[in-house]
Amino acid sequence: DSGVTQTPxxxxxxxxxxxxxxxxxxxxxxxxxxxxxxxxxxxQFLIQYYNGExxxxxxxxxxxxxxxxxxxxxxxxxxxxxxxDSALYFCASSVRGGDPTDTQYFGPGTRLTVL
Amino acid sequence: xxxxxxxxxxxxxxxxxxxxxxxxxxxxxxxLQWYRQNSGRGLVHLILIRSNEREKHSGRLRVTxxxxxxxxxxxxxxxxxxxxxxxxxATDAMNTGFQKLVFGTGTRLLVSP
Numbered sequence: 302d303s304g305v306t307q308t309p310x311x312x313x314x315x316x317x318x319x320x321x322x323x324x325x326x327x328x329x330x331x332x333x334x335x336x337x338x339x340x341x342x343x344x345q346f347l348i349q350y351y352n353g354e355x356x357x358x359x360x361x362x363x364x365x366x367x368x369x370x371x372x373x374x375x376x377x378x379x380x381x382x383x384x385x386d387s388a389l390y391f392c393a394s395s396v397r398g399g400d401p402t403d404t405q406y407f408g409p410g411t412r413l414t415v416l
Numbered sequence: 417x418x419x420x421x422x423x424x425x426x427x428x429x430x431x432x433x434x435x436x437x438x439x440x441x442x443x444x445x446x447x448l449q450w451y452r453q454n455s456g457r458g459l460v461h462l463i464l465i466r467s468n469e470r471e472k473h474s475g476r477l478r479v480t481x482x483x484x485x486x487x488x489x490x491x492x493x494x495x496x497x498x499x500x501x502x503x504x505x506a507t508d509a510m511n512t513g514f515q516k517l518v519f520g521t522g523t524r525l526l527v528s529p
Contacts, residue, residue: 303458334517344459344504344519357516391458402447402466405517407458 304328305408307392313414319380322411326373326394332356333375334395334405335367339388350375351397382415389413420505420520428526435492437523439505440485446508448481448488449517453502462490462503495527 304327312320326333335347337360346359350369361367364382369375379386389412393405423438441448447466451459465472465481465488472479478491492499502524506517 303460305458336519343521346516346518349516359516389456393459402464404449404461404464406461407451409458410456412456 303406303408305392305394305406307390307408307411309411310409311412311414313416314382315416316382316384318382318415319378320382320413322377322379322390322392322413324375324377324392324394324408326375326392327406330394330396330406331373332395332397332403333369333373334393335361335375335377336391336393336407337388338391338410339385342388344391347377379413384415387413387415420507420518422503422505422520422523424523425521426524426526428528429495431495431497431527431529433495433527435495435499435525435527437490437503437525439488439490439520441488441505441507441518441520442486443507443509445483448479449506449508450477450479450488450490451504451506451519453504453522455501459504492525495525497527497529500525500527 306325331352334349338344347361349357367377389410391410393407395403395405420441449464450462453459476493481488502522504522505520
């Protein structure tokens with residue numbers, strides 16, 4: 302158990318809908334990262350937050366947004382869902398986020414299925 | 417896009433044998449990390465090797481890094497059925513000011529009893 306929690310575990314929804322994925326980092330970690338893992342694209346970095354502020358952006362679509370709240374939990378919002386958004390979405394956390402030796406601890410993931 | 421390419425894509429061995437996985441990457445890095453993922457589950461951090469290190473050990477794991485060839489290898493010795501998983505290398509590019517991991521394509525390891 303990494304100490305990172307994600308809810309829900311599974312989500313099945315229809316195209317065009319909007320969903321929110323939630324992540325709670327390990328106690329004491331200030332940075333949260335979101336990743337998407339799909340069969341065709343592999344594991345891709347989406348976005349990072351550090352202590353409530355966006356720190357880095359990766360291959361995140363405009364239909365997706367995220368935020369980190371004062372209690373450091375984070376939410377990833379996916380809107381206008383398409384079939385291709387079906388994937389595993391992982392959250393990870395680390396103590397700092399700017400230190401290259403920081404270890405990222407991954408949550409169990411949310412499996413999103415768009416029908 | 418993925419920076420790392422891993423080889424082989426899949427590897428099947430017997431318990432007790434050694435497993436070697438290779439990772440190649442494209443740009444200069446601060447460090448390289450290896451992660452394990454059991455089927456459909458979260459990634460577990462295994463080991464981190466810094467760009468100025470050449471070899472690192474952790475239990476049955478041995479990682480090497482050759483920055484001149486932009487490649488790394490992960491050796492698992494005396495493999496066990498519980499080692500069955502996918503293994504990913506992840507690189508952290510230099511001079512970005514933040515830690516953005518770029519993952520490889522992964523090697524699927526199957527260890528048979």
